[in-house]
Amino acid sequence: MDINPILLLAALMVASTPILLAAIGELVVERAGVLNLGVEGMMIVGAVCGYIAGHSSGDPYLGFLGAVFAGAAVSLVFAVLTQFLMTNQVATGLGLTLFGLGLSALIGMRAEGTPDLTVAKLALPILSDIPVLGAILFRHDLVVYLSILLVAGVWAFLTYTRAGLILRAVGENHEAAHALGYNVRLVRVLAILFGGGCAGLAGAYISLVRVPQWIDGITAGAGWIALAIVVFASWKPWRLIAGAYLFGGVTVLQLNLQAEGLKIPVEYLSMAPYLATIIVLVMIRAGRAPASLGKPFHPSS
Amino acid sequence: MKRRTLLATGAGAALAAAMGMPASAQDKTKVGFIYVGPINDGGWTQHHHHSAMEMVEHFGDAVEFVYQESVPEGPDAERAITQMALGGADIIFTTSFGFMDPTVNVAANFPNVKFEHATGYKQADNVSVYSARFYEGRAIQGTLAGRMTTTNKVGYIASVPIPEVIRGINAAYIHAKKVNPDIEFKIIWIFEWLNPAKEADAAKALIEQGCDVVLQHTDSTAPHQAAREAGGVYTFGQAADMAEFAPMPRISSIIDNWAPYYIDRVQAVMDGTWSSVSTWDGISTGMVGIGEVSDVVPAEWKAEAEAMRDAIAAGTYHPFTGPINKQDGSPWLAEGETASDGDLASMFFYVEGVEGEIPS
Amino acid sequence: MLRLEKRPQPSRGWTYGAPVLAVFLTIVLGMGLFALLGKDPLVAIRTIFWDPIFGPFAHFYRPEIIKKAAPLVLIAVGLSFGFRAGIWNIGAEGQYIIGAICGAAVALAFYPMDARWLIFPLMIAAGVLGGFLWAMIPALLRVRFNTNEILVSLMLVYVADVLIKAFSIGVLRNPEGFGMPGSRNLRQYPSAANLDLIPNSGLHWGSLVALFAVIFAYILFTRHHFGFQVRLAGQSPRAARFAGINANRLVILCLGISGALAGVAGMFQVAGPSGQILGSFPSFYGFTAIIVAFLGRLHPVGILCAGLIMALTYIGGQAAEAQLNLPAAAILTFQGMLLFCLLAVDVLTNYRFRLGQGEAR
The missing domain is CATH 3.40.50.2300 (Response regulator)
Structure with a gap:
């Protein structure tokens, strides 16, 4: 047996970070009652913009920042269309994916990289000194920790803050929230922008850390997986980590098992996370999904 | 300017095709490439494109070069290839295995256009196949x-x-x-x-x-x-x-170095000596560097x-x-x-x- | 301050005017994009929208447009039932793939038997059934467990995608294909081929069935009780309950119809234009059809037009790539802009802009 479970866990954390980041953004969007299927499009625009910003400035963190803005900017298109021009969310989200794939390829046509841009690993004090575990689990780059902090932050925001309460109210019953005097559209636009920013950051993590390079279509469906994880987590922030690590874990694990020479039906194994998601959906029943998810809202109606 | 020539040759080819005549009446040899990926994919397609550009450099003004990137395999490929043939291409290279059946299908409709399919195994009178060892x-x-x-x-x-x-x-x-x-x-x-x-x-x-x-x-x-x-x-x-x-x-x-092969085949079209072949070259001819x-x-x-x-x-x-x-x-x-x-x-x-x- | 006010009734003028405005807007935006890329914008627009229909090679492009539009229209018509009733099948791509797999599997099982009268109808049945059953998964889960059909149908797209990739190098691989991925080419198997009924017309069985589906849906929506039920359920679920409409039955029917049509579209595609079960067979048709359904305002005739326009942008876009050396990415971006514009202008149909302060923000 050549598989080192600790290394596996560490690899899994890196592989799962982009989907976790995109998913935590989408979770907030969906909790506000909006279904944005354009995650893949926002992610890939973030990937190319982050790559360009990072490599032209020589600072990967500026790259990440650029990606956040790029993702949010693209999501603004979705926000304006769905919230103010009352377009259908499903169709607009799909359109956003097409648009993002095209736009990113256009932007990236002349993107050039410098080979030496690296994102430093950050060893957490004390924790990283724990024998075995510490060396692996607590010596990642900043974004890995950030993704987990974001999950914690979103959880705290939704659970303990008034703004979080309002956001949930908007997602559960926008008519009632509106009647109570909350600005449904403003809340949703902000949620969408947050989702876009997270997706952008997720994309940049792929193009700046995980691969790292820019190539057309580099996100390769990660945005769609993020959508699946939100459902898998039944819209609960902490469960996202489990979901993301499960999805990322299946990928990393199957690669490791193959290298080990085990006969596994790899072609079929990649269905497993999606089937698991459906099973989770059945077990949690509906009810838990934000009640206004995907429904259009207009203040006068 | 370029547009006009393109339209002119296009119309000529349509006429020629309609009358069942060879389309290669122009002075320039028109060479087309169909790529499966974007030309900057850093791998397979990029190398076909580099080799194609080397071929263009070699012939200079004697060839007119057209290409289409990111062509999906299947019906879209068939249309893209047909379009290129209609546009008056004399020889068309299709550079993905998935283009095999589309290439053979289109070739049957354009007996006077030469086709070169990479990595496939279906040959015809006007379809060659080539691959590298x-x-x-x-x-x-x-x-x-x-x-x-x-x-x-x-x-x-x-x-x-x-x-x-x-x-x-x-x-x-x-x-x-x-x-x-x-x-x-x-x-x-x-x-x-x-x-x-x-x-x-x-x-x-x-x-x-x-x-x-x-x-x-x-x-x-x-x-x-x-x-x-x-x-x-x-x-x-x-x-x-x-x-x-x-x-x-x-x-x-x-x-992957396809340039010598591309130069060779385009030259054959110019000389009128092109014939359908099955090529599988390796290090000896430089196809594999x-x-x-x-x-x-x-x-x-x-x-x-x-x-x-x-x-x-x-x-x-x-x-x-x-x-x-x-x-x-x-x-x-x-x-x-x-x-x-x-x-x-x-x-x-x-x-x-x-x-x-x-x-x- | 500018604000939107819901119209009591959708505007008749804008119903027809809005799409025209949208196309106009897109053309203006698109010309900007093409100019930025250093291409003559007028030529680009003409190559995309005009040449395929009226240009010198229209004889070639027109049938191609029909062939490209056929599956989009067929799937979108099926989806329009559910979308009108508020039942969201966004997994048509998966049903399309499964329909193709089932249809092709039937043909391959009979290969090389010569019996078109038997094999082709069986393939159609298999395509319909495959798509239908794949759609029954989200339908039954929703009826039985109240799970969200949007998400289940979407998950099943990924599963179908994995299946077709695995089958193309596994059980359905062409045994005489030198170990290359992909099934036998059904177009070269006369008993299974779905070719143009009149050569070079673009009219294969799939296009005809798409046309029938449009007519059938039109009659159903305007003349039949079922169409009324669908609309009522979409507009007011509560009223529908009072009217004694069985919501579960509606879910099953709507998802079933869309699944069956998507499945048969996949079968016609794999036996015709595509020819093969290949990993690259799924080409976003099922998702594009969702967009087509909305562009067509969920109306059968609208969907027919939207499908043709969408197909035109593909065909013309590809022509522009080849003739003007426009990058493929530019066409994708352009299509995205067209969708945004078409979706956005719809606001004019159902709302009007008013100046001044409203009763609410």
Whole structure:
């Protein structure tokens, strides 16, 4: 047996970070009652913009920042269309994916990289000194920790803050929230922008850390997986980590098992996370999904 | 200006096609390329495009060059090829295996246009097929891998289970084993030709399992990045030289060089000597290029690799020379016997010693 | 301050005017994009929108447009039932793939038997059934467990995608294909081929069935009780309950119809234009059809037009790529802009802009 479970866990954390980041953004969007299927499009625009910003400035963190803005900017298109021009969310989200794939390829046509841009690993004090575990689990780059902090932050925001309460109210019953005097559209636009920013950051993590390079279509469906994880987590922030690590874990694990020479039906194994998601959906029943998810809202109606 | 000529030749071709006449009445030879990926994919398509550009440079004004990138396999390909033929192309190169049936279908409608399909096996009077003996390069990589490894574990990132990839694995394994009897191959199939994220994950998994040499049959540089980060791991360029990763981790490469073939075939169209052929060239004609073995490889092993390259080029050495048994121990090639092209073209088994099964 | 006010009734003028405005807007935006890329914008627009229909090679392009539009229209018509009733099948791509797999599997099982009268109808039945059953998974889960059909149908797209990739190198691989991925080519198997009924017309069985589906849906929506039920359920679920409409039955029917049509579209595609079960067979048709359904305002005739326009942008876009060396990415971006514009202008149909402060923000 050549598989080192600790290394596996560490690899899994890196592989799962982009989907976790995109998913935590989408979770907030969906909790506000909006279904944005354009995650893949926002992610890939973030990937190319982050790559360009990072490599032209020589600072990967500026790259990440650029990606956040790029993702949010693209999501603004979705926000304006769905919230103010009352377009259908499903169709607009799909359109956003097409648009993002095209736009990113256009932007990236002349993107050039410098080979030496690296994102430093950050060893957490004390924790990283724990024998075995510490060396692996607590010596990642900043974004890995950030993704987990974001999950914690979103959880705290939704659970303990008034703004979080309002956001949930908007997602559960926008008519009632509106009647109570909350600005449904403003809340949703902000949620969408947050989702876009997270997706952008997720994309940049792929193009700046995980691969790292820019190539057309580099996100390769990660945005769609993020959508699946939100459902898998039944819209609960902490469960996202489990979901993301499960999805990322299946990928990393199957690669490791193959290298080990085990006969596994790899072609079929990649269905497993999606089937698991459906099973989770059945077990949690509906009810838990934000009640206004995907429904259009207009203040006068 | 360019637009006008394009429209003019287009209309002429339509007329010609309608009247069943040859479309090549213009003075320039129009050469078309259909690519499966974007021209900057860093791998397969980029190299076809580079080679095409070299061909254009060679002929200068004598050719008019058109191409279409990111053409999906299937009905869209058929339309793209037809469109190019209608547009008056004299010869069209279709550079992906998935374009095989579309190419043959379109060719039947345009008997006066020449077609060249890469990596396929269906020929017709106006359809040639061409491919490269990449396995020759794999033999050299295998030799270097067997020499350089200290852990005796070599990782192999395989793409899609087809004979070409399996040949590569076998060729690399046989030659690694020859110089290092303790060698062990770890093979990961990713079922795609280009997926940087997955390639990176695969490379990391292999490295974490103790491989200190990683071979790849996928197109991105992601495995090199992973190897560079890990340190002390050797890799090989694929399709491109990937020299930006030399001398470490990249210690050599297999370079796709289609330019001589393209120049040759376009010249044949100009001379009116084009005929349908099936070409399978290797190191000897330069279709398979071997990238400079970098200096981290000790001189004697570098010389050994280069000697093998030269022997293959001269035709004095065949990478599949017996005795070779199949994975299940049954004999395949007897002592001194070399594999036939037919056997190689349809190879769907591992040789003895490779562990695991080919997914199917 | 500018604000939107819901119209009591959708505007008749804008119903027809809005799409025209949208196309106009897109053309203006697109010309900007093409100019930025250093291409003559007028030529680009003409190549995309005009040449395929009226240009010198229209005889070639027109049938291509029909062939490209056929599956989009067929799937979109099926989806329009559910979308009108508020039942969201966004997994048509998966049903399309499964329909193709089932249809092709039937043909391959009979290969090389010569019996078109038997094999082709069986393939159609298999395509319909495959798509229908794949859609029944989200339908039954919703009826039985109240799970969200949007998400289940979407998950099943990924599963179908994995299946077709695995089958193309596994059980359905062409045994005489030198180990290459992909099934036998059904177009070269006369008993299974779905070719143009009149050569070079673009009219294969799939196009005809798409046309029938449009007519059938039109009659159903305007003349039949079921169409009324669908609309009522979409507009007011509560009223629908009072009217005694069985919501579960509606879910099953709507998802079933869309699944069956998507499945048969996949079968016609794999036996015709595509020819083969290949990993690259799924080409976003099922998702594009969702967009087509909305562009067509969920109306059968609208969907027919939207499908043709969408097909035109593909065909013309590809022509522009080849003739003007426009990057493929530019066409994708352009299509995205067209969708945004078409979706956005719809606001004019159902709302009007008013100046001044409203009763609410």
